[in-house]
Amino acid sequence: MIPGPASPDHRVLLAMSRRVINHRGPEFKRLLEEIQEKLKYVFQTKNPVVILTSSGTGGMEFAVGNVVGDGDVVLIPSMGFFCDRFARIVESYGGRVSWIPVEWGFPVKPDMVEEAFKKESNVKAILLVHNETSTGVLVRDLPEISRIAHEHGALVIVDAISSLGGIDLPVDRWGIDACVTGSQKCIAAPPGLALVSVSERFVEEAKRKKTRSLYFDLEAYLDYMEKGQTPYTPSVPLFYALDEALKMIVEEGLEARIRRHRKCSEAFYKAVEALGLEVYPREPEYRSVTVIAIKVPKGVEAEELRKVMSEKYGVVIGGGHGRLKGLIVRIGCMGNVSAYEVLATVNALESSLAELGYRIEEPGRALAEAGKAL
Amino acid sequence: MIPGPASPDHRVLLAMSRRVINHRGPEFKRLLEEIQEKLKYVFQTKNPVVILTSSGTGGMEFAVGNVVGDGDVVLIPSMGFFCDRFARIVESYGGRVSWIPVEWGFPVKPDMVEEAFKKESNVKAILLVHNETSTGVLVRDLPEISRIAHEHGALVIVDAISSLGGIDLPVDRWGIDACVTGSQKCIAAPPGLALVSVSERFVEEAKRKKTRSLYFDLEAYLDYMEKGQTPYTPSVPLFYALDEALKMIVEEGLEARIRRHRKCSEAFYKAVEALGLEVYPREPEYRSVTVIAIKVPKGVEAEELRKVMSEKYGVVIGGGHGRLKGLIVRIGCMGNVSAYEVLATVNALESSLAELGYRIEEPGRALAEAGKAL
Known part of the structure; x- marks a missing residue:
């Protein structure tokens, strides 16, 4: 991812x-x-x-x-x-x-x-x-x-x-x-x-x-x-x-493909909000459909988060480039992305955050929100 | 080829x-x-x-x-x-x-x-x-x-x-x-x-x-x-x-690979001579080991020769570039080239030439010469 x-x-x-x-x-x-x-x-x-x-x-x-x-x-x-x-x-x-x-x-x-x-x-x-x-x-x-x-x-x-x-x-x-x-x-x-x-x-x-x-x-x-x-x-x-x-x-079909990309990204954004995380682009209308950039919450190390997600859950996500290194993580939402990838990634993200001490207000709600959007 | x-x-x-x-x-x-x-x-x-x-x-x-x-x-x-x-x-x-x-x-x-x-x-x-x-x-x-x-x-x-x-x-x-x-x-x-x-x-x-x-x-x-x-x-x-x-x-092994390339090219040159054809590089010592450039004999069209070899014998060879177009054909002798490729190519070349009216002095000698060199 x-x-x-x-x-x-x-x-x-x-x-x-x-x-x-x-x-x-x-x-x-x-x-x-x-x-x-x-x-x-x-x-x-x-x-x-x-x-x-x-x-x-x-x-x-x-x-x-x-x-x-x-x-x-x-x-x-x-x-x-x-x-x-x-x-x-x-x-x-x-x-x-x-x-x-x-x-x-x-x-x-x-x-x-x-x-x-x-x-x-x-x-x-x-x-x-x-x-x-x-x-x-x-x-x-x-x-x-x-x-x-x-x-x-x-x-x-x-x-x-x-x-x-x-x-x-x-x-x-x-x-x-x-x-x-x-x-x-x-x-x-x-x-x-x-x-x-x-x-x-x-x-x-x-x-x-x-x-x-x-x-x-x-x-x-x-x-x-x-x-x-x-x-x-x-x-x-x-x-x-x-x-x-x-x-x-x-x-x-190109239209269906574009719709699928949009749906998957909406599911990601809903899940990110349900987890209480901040999206990097300030205005919702300018959020990318293919790359979900998320601010890493206080108290969590970006590289640690990526490591746990990869090693424990088999989900590889990206880090920040240049001056955003350590500040954001990035999830790809492109190509053959589907409900499988979205849900597994949301689940890995929630579990890894919890493991690193981040407090999830309502465990499981992120998955539920993503599911609804898909 | x-x-x-x-x-x-x-x-x-x-x-x-x-x-x-x-x-x-x-x-x-x-x-x-x-x-x-x-x-x-x-x-x-x-x-x-x-x-x-x-x-x-x-x-x-x-x-x-x-x-x-x-x-x-x-x-x-x-x-x-x-x-x-x-x-x-x-x-x-x-x-x-x-x-x-x-x-x-x-x-x-x-x-x-x-x-x-x-x-x-x-x-x-x-x-x-x-x-x-x-x-x-x-x-x-x-x-x-x-x-x-x-x-x-x-x-x-x-x-x-x-x-x-x-x-x-x-x-x-x-x-x-x-x-x-x-x-x-x-x-x-x-x-x-x-x-x-x-x-x-x-x-x-x-x-x-x-x-x-x-x-x-x-x-x-x-x-x-x-x-x-x-x-x-x-x-x-x-x-x-x-x-x-x-x-x-x-x-x-690199040495063995280089030896194999040399052997295969020697077989090609022997066969070309046995067919009474001329190699393009004038001096034998400067002949390439990986590309065999052969002058097309009088009375034979280069493109016709390539076409017959490809369509009838399934052996694709190269033509001449730029000002050598129509004057030479070129056979690749590289990579996984072995006795299989050499012999099949020599056979296709001889048969196609004969079909196009070129007189082969001693039919079969080209294959025999190639075989000896391999």
Whole structure:
């Protein structure tokens, strides 16, 4: 129950044991076409979705490096660890980051974006983390923010690594120019592939610019995509697994999948409240659907809590990143998450807290509340 | 029988169906340590071997981008397609390529390297493709070339993607500063991981330089390696597969594995001669051990030959890259290659050639010659 990688289903894991085929042959071409079609469904886009053999960070670098170069100004709201990572990539490609100050635990709001555009001219792009895994905060105003950015002629680049496939994100309708996700979170395939949708505008901008990376050069991927190939050797077993995981999404239906994610997260939040614990994001409407960030109560050590949950109950949860280390714990609620995982995790959390001396007002109520929400 | 990816053994493929573990936990740390130890054995090095979730090209970019920057001069012998790829990476990182002209089908020789160093001062590195897959040529003078480069203060960066694990390449003894390979060739794991050994000198040079890629930044990999982690989400199933493939190398023994590769390639070359065909590399001593490049005889179409071999005999071989397209075919001889693969391929080649109107002087002699060599 860590905030990703999610546990892939057995069907997905076993798909990897198929024969490694020639990635320059007709079989691979068919596989790629089938994956592409399903990715368009999950991304809710008509545009191509580039598949990189890399982690999600590689996808972030791809989305930045193809359009941002020396001296380009990029807006980034400072909402957590992964916003900082975006900034480091921008700087490594010679761009200048103009921060939109946001207090951790809160999301960026449209008026802040509007104001930031007034202060800076010639902004190349706004970089947003849709679901900031480090703080458990979800940016719900993405459509409005995207509209503002386009009014100012800026590209909208979204890190949806921990949300796409589990939270509604209609890429075309919301006007997102590059949407990045990884294979290993809500899509529930194993880690190792980054998926990036690219709008026409993004492609045009990238063509005007020479990127500095060969491995992450958009044009090469688009050229080879037409041949039904990738420019460099793809990890064929990961492509098999992705195909199988996408099949499972199609079978479940994207809407039903998003509903399941929402239900499970509601169950978690109800349980957390019943335990008398505080959620890290201050406003309920900005709480993430896929990562539940909980403040560790006074008197309990975060690492001790995680250790007891893992060793005694077999439930592994995440800790806090950077300056939130020791202050919060984080529960992943993504991929194949269901009542089984929610209830077992709530039970382990309650029992472990009690064991570490935390006083539970009404033992068992957290489970009951979670059950009702499921 | 394409020139990679090699077909992984079932043991290796099935290893991927194990549970995806937390890559920030103790289990992954142990896995990484075990892989590291075996990689040192295969690379014949005491230095760290960085593992990237990317194709081999990502590994080439990593080896170049961490030490080459604006205005740096880099020597590259022009021996084929993958030398060109190295050059494109150098240029994308702002470096200047000083070509050592080499006729395709021949390897670079030490006197050419000596001469190139006389013409250029302040050479940052020499970039060598150990085994040029596009032409089937092996650089046998690597130790001597490496010695010359070090005398001139240059780093030695080697693309050993299609050779390491199948051809002897004692990285430390030959003074190679960065040796790049992929998981999918002679190591016979599935594609998706790049492996790069880095010498102390390479690390020092990289630390003096700020690289432009976050995903391929050496310092992050070295920092996380100390914690038993990778900086970005690793493809856990590919790590399982790599571990299993490395176990198989340890069980076979590196020396025996190298001997097996040599024997199989000798069998192929004997058979090719018995069929009256010409090998592409002009001098027998520079013929590759892992990729057999054969000129297509007059009157036979390369693509037709490949098609018949594949459709009628189930043996898939490679064609020529770029300007060698249509002129040569290429047979992979790597990974788990054994008498089974060699004999079936020779038989398919002979039968397909005969079917396409090529006159075989002594039918069956090619198989007999191959058999004797095995």
